[in-house]
Amino acid sequence: xxxxxxxxxxxxxxxxxxxxxxxxxxxxxxxxxxxxxxxxxxxxxxxxxxxxxxxxxxxxxxxxxxxxxxxxxxxxxxxxxxxxxxxxxxxxxxxxxxxxxxxxxxxxxxxxxxxxxxxxxxxxxxxxxxxxxxxxxxxxxxxxxxxxxxxxxxxxxxxxxxxxxxxxxxxxxxxxxxxxx
Amino acid sequence: xxxxxxxxxxxxxxxxxxxxxxxxxxxxxxxxxxxxxxxxxxxxxxxxxxxxxxxxxxxxxxxxxxxxxxxxxxxxxxxxxxxxxxxxxxxxxxxxxxxxxxxxxxxxxxxxxxxxxxxxxxxxxxxxxxxxxxxxxxxxxxxxxxxxxxxxxxxxxxxxxxxxxxxxxxxxxxxxxxxxx
DNA sequence: GATTTAACGTACCGAGTGGTACGAATATCG
DNA sequence: CGATATTCGTACCACTCGGTACGTTAAATC
Numbered sequence: 001x002x003x004x005x006x007x008x009x010x011x012x013x014x015x016x017x018x019x020x021x022x023x024x025x026x027x028x029x030x031x032x033x034x035x036x037x038x039x040x041x042x043x044x045x046x047x048x049x050x051x052x053x054x055x056x057x058x059x060x061x062x063x064x065x066x067x068x069x070x071x072x073x074x075x076x077x078x079x080x081x082x083x084x085x086x087x088x089x090x091x092x093x094x095x096x097x098x099x100x101x102x103x104x105x106x107x108x109x110x111x112x113x114x115x116x117x118x119x120x121x122x123x124x125x126x127x128x129x130x131x132x133x134x135x136x137x138x139x140x141x142x143x144x145x146x147x148x149x150x151x152x153x154x155x156x157x158x159x160x161x162x163x164x165x166x167x168x169x170x171x172x173x174x175x176x177x178x179x180x181x
Numbered sequence: 182x183x184x185x186x187x188x189x190x191x192x193x194x195x196x197x198x199x200x201x202x203x204x205x206x207x208x209x210x211x212x213x214x215x216x217x218x219x220x221x222x223x224x225x226x227x228x229x230x231x232x233x234x235x236x237x238x239x240x241x242x243x244x245x246x247x248x249x250x251x252x253x254x255x256x257x258x259x260x261x262x263x264x265x266x267x268x269x270x271x272x273x274x275x276x277x278x279x280x281x282x283x284x285x286x287x288x289x290x291x292x293x294x295x296x297x298x299x300x301x302x303x304x305x306x307x308x309x310x311x312x313x314x315x316x317x318x319x320x321x322x323x324x325x326x327x328x329x330x331x332x333x334x335x336x337x338x339x340x341x342x343x344x345x346x347x348x349x350x351x352x353x354x355x356x357x358x359x360x361x362x
Numbered sequence: 363g364a365t366t367t368a369a370c371g372t373a374c375c376g377a378g379t380g381g382t383a384c385g386a387a388t389a390t391c392g
Numbered sequence: 393c394g395a396t397a398t399t400c401g402t403a404c405c406a407c408t409c410g411g412t413a414c415g416t417t418a419a420a421t422c
Binding site: 013014015025026029034035 | 378379380381382383
C-alpha cells in the first residue's frame with residue numbers, strides 16, 4: 001500500500017514491491033494470486049485506513065462550510081496526502097488496471113459520490129444553505145475537485161496553491177465566501 | 182501525433198507507432214533521434230495544430246462570459262476533444278517523460294497560464310466583470326479546470342456531464358451565472 | 363554505366379515486465 | 393525418529409520495451 005501510495009501505482013513493478021517488502025515473488029503470488037489481486041488488496045487497505053476518515057467526516061453531518069473547510073485542509077495541506085491518494089491515482093489510470101482493482105475503484109467512486117449526495121441531502125433538510133444545484137451534480141463536482149487537488153499534490157504543486165484552488169472551486173457550492181482558505 | 186492523441190501517450194510504444202505509421206524503427210530513429218524526440222515533435226505539432234485555436238480564442242479578447250462559454254463548448258463537447266488532449270495527457274504523466282518532452286510540456290503550461298493572465302487583465306481593463314481574485318490564481322484555475330474536463334472526456338465521461346461540471350467550475354469567475362451550459 | 367554515397371529495414375541487443383516450475387527447507391504428525 | 397504434507401525462494405519462462413549493428417538496396421555523382 002505504501003509503495004502504491006508514495007509512487008504512481010502503475011509505475012511500481014512487482015519486483016520493486018518484493019524488494020521493499022522483503023518478500024519473494026512466489027510468496028507474493030501465493031498471498032494475492034496476481035498483481036491485480038495485490039493492487040486490489042492494497043486499495044482495500046487504503047480505503048479502510050484512509051478513505052474511511054473522509055466518509056466519517058461526511059457522516060458527522062457538520063454544516064456545509066465547516067465540512068468544506070475540513071476537506072480543503074485535508075486535501076490541501078494534510079501531510080498524509082503529500083504524495084496524493086491511492087484511489088485517485090488508480091482511477092486516473094483506470095484503463096490499465098486489472099479487473100478486480102478496476103471494479104473496486106469504480107465501487108469506491110460510486111460510494112464517494114453517494115456519500116456526498118447523502119451528506120448534501122441531509123444538509124439541505126437541516127436548512128443549511130446549499131447552492132441550488134442537482135445534488136448528484138454537486139456530489140460529482142466535489143469528488144472531481146478533490147481528485148484534482150490530490151492529483152496536484154501528488155505532482156508536487158505547492159500546498160498553498162492547491163488549497164487556494166480547491167477553496168475557489170468549492171466556493172461555488174456555499175453561497176457565502178468561505179472564511180479562510 | 183494521432184497515436185498519442187487517441188491513446189494515453191505513455192501507453193503507446195514505439196513499436197506500435199511504427200506499425201501504425203508503416204515505418205521501420207530505424208527510420209523513426211533517424212528522423213527523431215529517440216522516443217523523447219518523437220514525443221516532443223508530436224507535441225509540437227499538436228500545439229501548432231490544436232492548442233493554437235485556444236490561444237487564438239483568447240487573443241480575440243471577447244467578453245468573459247462569451248469566452249468561457251466557448252471554452253466550455255470546446256472542452257466539453259467538441260468531437261475533436263473526444264479522446265482528450267495530448268498536452269494534458271502528457272502533463273499528467275510528467276515524471277515519466279523524457280527531458281525534451283517534459284520541458285516542452287512545462288513551456289506550454291506556462292504559456293497557457295500566461296495567455297489566460299493576459300486575457301483576464303485585458304478584460305479587466307475593458308471593464309468586464311471579473312471575479313475579484315488575483316489574476317495569476319484565476320488563470321491557473323482555468324488551466325486546471327480545463328485539464329480536468331479534458332481528462333474526464335479522455336476517460337469516456339458523458340460529454341454533457343463534463344460540460345456541466347466545467348460550467349459550474351467556471352461560474353465562480355463570472356459574477357452572474359452563465360446563460361447556457 | 364561504373365562507383366561512390368546515402369538511405370533503408372531485418373534482425374538483433376540488454377534490461378525489465380508479470381508470472382511459474384520445481385527442488386530445497388521446514389513444519390506437522392504418527 | 394522417520395514419513396508426510398506444506399511452505400519457501402532460486403532460477404527460469406515468454407514477452408515487450410527502447411535502441412542499434414550491419415548487410416542490402418537505392419540514389420546520386422562523375
